[in-house]
Amino acid sequence: MMSMNESAPIEGPFRLYGCWRSTCTHRAILALRFHDIDFHYSPIDLTAREQEQPEFLAISPDAQVPVLAVGDRVLTQSLAIVSFIESITESADTKPGAPALFPAEPETRAHALSICERVSSFIQPMTLPGAIRRSIQSHFSRADDAIFSEQAKGFIEAMLTDNLRKLDGVFARHSGPFALGQAVSVADVFVYPQLLGAQRMGFDLAPFARLSSQTEAMARLAFVKAADPLALPDAP
Amino acid sequence: MMSMNESAPIEGPFRLYGCWRSTCTHRAILALRFHDIDFHYSPIDLTAREQEQPEFLAISPDAQVPVLAVGDRVLTQSLAIVSFIESITESADTKPGAPALFPAEPETRAHALSICERVSSFIQPMTLPGAIRRSIQSHFSRADDAIFSEQAKGFIEAMLTDNLRKLDGVFARHSGPFALGQAVSVADVFVYPQLLGAQRMGFDLAPFARLSSQTEAMARLAFVKAADPLALPDAP
Structure with missing residues (x-):
């Protein structure tokens, strides 16, 4: 994995689109909290099928939550989001001993x-x-x-x-x-x-x-x- | 990710349990071929539900293919297998420019x-x-x-x-x-x-x-x- 000084710095703010009862949203929030990252939360009402409305489709045509927006980056799918959060933080990759969700071995x-x-x-x-x-x-x-x-x-x-x-x-x-x-x-x-x-x-x-x-x-x-x-x- | 000289060397042989029509088996074989790794192939007949027989359950209680056995290690689930194969080979992590399936950025x-x-x-x-x-x-x-x-x-x-x-x-x-x-x-x-x-x-x-x-x-x-x-x- 590239160390942070080789890639462009990640500029916030972080905004998570999700739904309280979406277990995939919960995965993303756990990773954000684990790495102590502040974020804005935008609830999407899945019961009202808000994820299928033009406003949300303009953000993510997949019509699914969670979506993590970081500056102008838009990330979808929870493992991808959790992995991205880990890779941009000081993890075991760049700082041995730092808290990490993904084991190094x-x-x-x-x-x-x-x-x-x-x-x-x-x-x-x-x-x-x-x-x-x-x-x-x-x-x-x-x-x-x-x-x-x-x-x-x-x-x-x-x-x-x-x-x-x-x-x-x-x-x-x-x-x-x-x-x-x-x-x-x-x-x-x-x-x-x-x-x-x-x-x-x-x-x-x-x-x-x-x-x-x-x-x-x-x-x-x-x-x-x-x-x-x-x-x-x-x-x- | 740990570089290879920090972890125990991976001793073969590689054996893949799979089925020709399993798309998840195909994922694992693509990763093995991409990294030019020789392996033995043990077909499991999913039509005959061979994956639910005691012989296979002794290898993997999940009753699913693919399973990759590497020496005495038993790995299940295709993304885990593909990621493992990449991490034990000379990838972009350890040798910039080497072929890699997982982008570094x-x-x-x-x-x-x-x-x-x-x-x-x-x-x-x-x-x-x-x-x-x-x-x-x-x-x-x-x-x-x-x-x-x-x-x-x-x-x-x-x-x-x-x-x-x-x-x-x-x-x-x-x-x-x-x-x-x-x-x-x-x-x-x-x-x-x-x-x-x-x-x-x-x-x-x-x-x-x-x-x-x-x-x-x-x-x-x-x-x-x-x-x-x-x-x-x-x-x-």
């Missing part, structure tokens, strides 16, 4: 990334965010909204149960309480919002001992408290 | 990663690989297999159309033919297998001018030819 880094991928590819999409939910309803289910909601609840619960059981097994390879052991990493930044989101849906984490311990350990960290989605201005 | 790197995420979170899962397909059928569709297959075809086509249109727009920000412009990157390693997979399903890429150009440009590269999934021993 290649194998450990790969394990952290593999956990992020499980969350972003197998868990988050299977909680049926907006467009996916609408498309599943129109293509597969002939049911009305009430019955479809019940079907969706069953589907999400089955997918969460299977994938969180596997994830709990992955956590069991280390002594905890975090994904890779004693130190928090980018893996926790991806897992924690997903676990809180599952709890908000009424999903019980108790059967997953290591995941439950992780949520408790995370909730005690100052940067995690500072990233509380329920403290965002658009939270209920 | 933070903003460009973030753009590359954001394209990988679109593919791995919004496109690949929506092509309904095995477990997701079975769960959707059992929770949402009361239809028999033949009707469900038609429903699935319609769903996949709708999701691909929407997401490939957006991806084509992302490619349009650069002059091409590759995702980020003139140089191949990890973004192409994720996009190309997905586009070949879509074509195998009978999906027409012609309406997506930049994506079509990318597949043509990719197909001409020596490392891409060496990673041809149809040349794998388990291909039909």
Whole structure:
């Protein structure tokens, strides 16, 4: 990775477009808080499908949150945003010993990334965010909204149960309480919002001992408290 | 990132467990070929659900391919594998000018990663690989297999159309033919297998001018030819 004095300096301000109940937004806020970066927060109302309005599409044609604007740079997708935040701050790359979310050692880094991928590819999409939910309803289910909601609840619960059981097994390879052991990493930044989101849906984490311990350990960290989605201005 | 002389040397041999029609396996093979790494290939028959058999679960309890075994290290998830391969080879990090899939400049790197995420979170899962397909059928569709297959075809086509249109727009920000412009990157390693997979399903890429150009440009590269999934021993 290029050291900071080789690249153009990053000029703020930082503005994050997001939604309190978006687990991907929560990932970005955790990374910003971890690195102690001040940012403006612009809530996007996903329930009102504000992300599909021309005002937001002018910022990001993807119609998704989070979006991080840094000066005139516009960054999308949460792993890209979290990785960018780390790369522009004093991380282990440029200052050994500085706090870092991405482990420096290649194998450990790969394990952290593999956990992020499980969350972003197998868990988050299977909680049926907006467009996916609408498309599943129109293509597969002939049911009305009430019955479809019940079907969706069953589907999400089955997918969460299977994938969180596997994830709990992955956590069991280390002594905890975090994904890779004693130190928090980018893996926790991806897992924690997903676990809180599952709890908000009424999903019980108790059967997953290591995941439950992780949520408790995370909730005690100052940067995690500072990233509380329920403290965002658009939270209920 | 740690330079190679700071970490333990990586001892081979490399063994990749995969399946010819798995687009995630193809990502890993592209990275191995890009970095000119020899590897043994162990085909896993996903149609026969060999990934759920005890022999494979002993290697990786996730029941997913690809898995990369390097000596006694076992790595799962494709972005983690691709990132690991890059980090243990002579990349731009340790030897400026050496071939690299991950751009060194933070903003460009973030753009590359954001394209990988679109593919791995919004496109690949929506092509309904095995477990997701079975769960959707059992929770949402009361239809028999033949009707469900038609429903699935319609769903996949709708999701691909929407997401490939957006991806084509992302490619349009650069002059091409590759995702980020003139140089191949990890973004192409994720996009190309997905586009070949879509074509195998009978999906027409012609309406997506930049994506079509990318597949043509990719197909001409020596490392891409060496990673041809149809040349794998388990291909039909």
